[in-house]
Amino acid sequence: MFASLRENFRGDLLAGITVMVVLVPQALAYAMLAGVPPVYGLYAATIPPLLYAFVGSSRFMAIGPVALMALMIASGLESLAEPGTPEWAELAVLLSFEVGVLFLLLGLVRAGFVVNFLGHPTILGFNAAAGLITVGSQLRAFLGIPREQLADLSATRPWPIVMHLGATHLPTLAVASGSLLALVLMRRYAARWPYYLIVCVAGILLAWGLNLPSHGVEVVGEVPRGLPMPKLPRFKIDTMVSLLPAALSILVVGYASSMTVVKALEAKARGTVEPNRELLAFGVVNLASGLFGSFPVSSGLARSTVVAQAGARTRMTGFIAALGVLFVLLVAGALFEWLPRAVLAAIVMLAASSLIDIRGVREVFRVKRADGVTAVLTFLATLGIGLEVGLFVGVIAALVFFVGRTMRPHTAELGRIPGTSVYRNVDRVEAAQTCPQAGLLRIDAPLYYANARFLEDRITTMMATHESMKLLALDFAAVSDMDATAVMSLEKLIEALRAGGSDLHIIGAIGPVRDLFVRSRLLELLGQDHLHRNLAEAAPKLVEAVERDYCEGTCRVSAFPSCTLIPRAALLREHGKAARFSPQI
Incomplete structure (x- = not known):
């Protein structure tokens, strides 16, 4: 028994450290994508995974900030506040609380089936558009264009930045390009290395050694030590109603994408995951994220895969990873104050590129043209109108094609x-x-x-x-x-x-x-x-x-086995002899 516990702990410890190394840079980067201070990402990577270890059902669920969720947060808040302001941060906290309440309600009524309306073609189209939007949203930080020159830029409408390319800050562009190139090369040729952390450490050393802030390169800045005290957000009915579409979208996409990945990983490892328990667990962790001043969380595809490949044995993997993030908050947070935001932009861009699955769309078109059309419609609506509308268009398109098929059944x-x-x-x-x-x-x-x-x-x-x-x-x-x-x-x-x-x-x-x-x-x-x-x-x-007269006088086929027992005059005329119909005719 103790040998088994020791073996499990050793596996979970190694996996937890591996995940923590990935989680810290991602948390900082995805917080920036969500429009909140980077330290909020560390808050979201601490308390939620700590709690999930006790309330969840899957060892591979890597709870924390996720790029797609961060973009959806920014999309849901952009009409209500200005990114980077205290009002924006308060709304992100309230959104997390609202998402948590919705998850709990669905879990209590055992309504995990609702995410079944989000089909694979819809997810493909939505993710591809979200990936492009995410890449576009990081161009300002990647190019180093001053924020005051981009008043018309929003998280989900980043395209006007092409009008300001002349304001590119070359030192920032050099840092960002070098970081992205290093990330791509290491992911391709040294995938087992903690390349996110390596690039972050290199960026910190470069910024400190060359004093990059004095050359106009933006860095993360002050990172408060420790966790904030838990407190309830300020509830306003009209604000919560305004946030409801974003909350529902985050709920459906976050839960569906997490469950799809984790179910596959658990099946491969001969494990199980309980969908309705996961609804309750997601509710608890998002409520906790809101109580501790952070934004909605989910499970990321890349991190879940890292957890599985690192040999996680139990849910303690996430607990250990969260303790590592807490250590960073308590002791090593000051080191990240020198981290260039251009490095975080490169991390987000690399993560967003994995959302664009052209091969998957091509495969869907080959299998079922209507599903391919659904993916394209979702992509265009998400890219051209907005995330929530695009998701709705995808669901409706899939339902319309389904109803169309059932109206003319095979x-x-x-x-x-x-x-x-x-x-x-x-x-x-x-x-x-x-x-x-x-x-x-x-x-x-x-x-x-x-x-x-x-x-x-x-x-x-x-x-x-x-x-x-x-x-x-x-x-x-x-x-x-x-x-x-x-x-x-x-x-x-x-x-x-x-x-x-x-x-x-x-x-x-x-x-x-x-x-x-x-x-x-x-x-x-x-x-x-x-x-x-x-x-x-x-x-x-x-x-x-x-x-019977038709069978004996006219019919020449044997449509049923018992037809062989019927004497056939037609065959008599053809063969010139009395015969029973051969079963081979």
């Missing part, structure tokens, strides 16, 4: 492969044979008000196309549900077919659908003898129901 006319009891789609299997009098139609979707008319038209067309068809059997094995409109539509269809001298059978309906038949008058109207468990049971009854 159906297949089935035929038997000669010599077998296997029935296949006649459009895909040329050898499949259909009965001229008894049609088989498979329906591959739930039936509801939006596609009930489509099914009526499909059946009517099929009956009209096959003039000799006297009955139709619907394969319901893939129909998982029906609403009242679909049930009533089917009832009317049965009545119409029988009034015209035809009939309808249903095959393979699952239990919940059969229950609907019982509760409505459909089963009574259809008749128990017209409801079959499977095709093997239905086939002999369908053969019995068709006109």
Whole structure:
């Protein structure tokens, strides 16, 4: 037992130190992206992960500041205050508190399913646009253009900066370019090194040794020691209402992206994650972040991957990493006062570049064109209108395409492969044979008000196309549900077919659908003898129901196994001898 505990602690200690080395530079950089003092990032990287170790369920959830969340914070606040002001910082704290409350509410009602509306194509398009916006938002710090020259610049509208490229500060550009180049090279050729920390330390030494602030290079400046005392933010109803769209967007994107990554990592390590417990845990850590004067937090893709690769055994990894950040706050914070902001801009740009997944968009287009269109629409709306609107457009586009597909569900006319009891789609299997009098139609979707008319038209067309068809059997094995409109539509269809001298059978309906038949008058109207468990049971009854004279005198196919028992005059004329129909024909 003690050996196991010692082994776990050793693994968690090494992983925790590794994560801390990544977390400190990211926390400083993402705080700058969110428009708050860099030290706020260290606050967000301390208390939230400490608490998560006790309330969360995944060892790979690396709670702390995240680039995408930081950008969404800036987007949500830009119409309410000026970045870098005390009012902006107060709003960021209030936003964290509001996000925490929403997470707790969803967790209490076990509503983790809400993030399922955020599909992969929507996330792809949103992330790509957010990545470009994030890169653009760091251009001022990267180029060293004075803030007073960029009054028309906002976090999510950074493009006017191209009008001020002539004001680029060359020493700042040199520091930023060198930092970005070093980060890219080390990520490519020395990925196991703590390249974020290495570049930060190099930047600090360079700024101190060359006295870069005296040459106009901005640095982080004073970093207060220790943690602030916890206190409640000032609550204003109108302000909280204004922050609600941003809070909801942060909740959905933060939770969905975190869970997607962590579920994959846990599955690979044969672990589990509890979605509803994570909702409560995210609520607790965001409330704590707000109480300690910081902004909303989530779990970053890069950090979660680092946690997994570093060999984390338990949730103590995050706890140890947070203790390391706390040590920086208490003891080593003064060292980061010399850190150039251009270095932080380079870190943010590198992190943002990973959000742009062109290969993923291309793959989505190849698999399903409608999903590719959803990704592109989300990208354009996010880039051109705003983060919250872009996210909404992506969700709506995905729903519209989904509803469009369900309005015209896939159906297949089935035929038997000669010599077998296997029935296949006649459009895909040329050898499949259909009965001229008894049609088989498979329906591959739930039936509801939006596609009930489509099914009526499909059946009517099929009956009209096959003039000799006297009955139709619907394969319901893939129909998982029906609403009242679909049930009533089917009832009317049965009545119409029988009034015209035809009939309808249903095959393979699952239990919940059969229950609907019982509760409505459909089963009574259809008749128990017209409801079959499977095709093997239905086939002999369908053969019995068709006109025998047509089978014996005209038919040349064997659409059902029992057709082989029927003597065929047509085959007698063709072969010049009495014969029973061969099952191979």
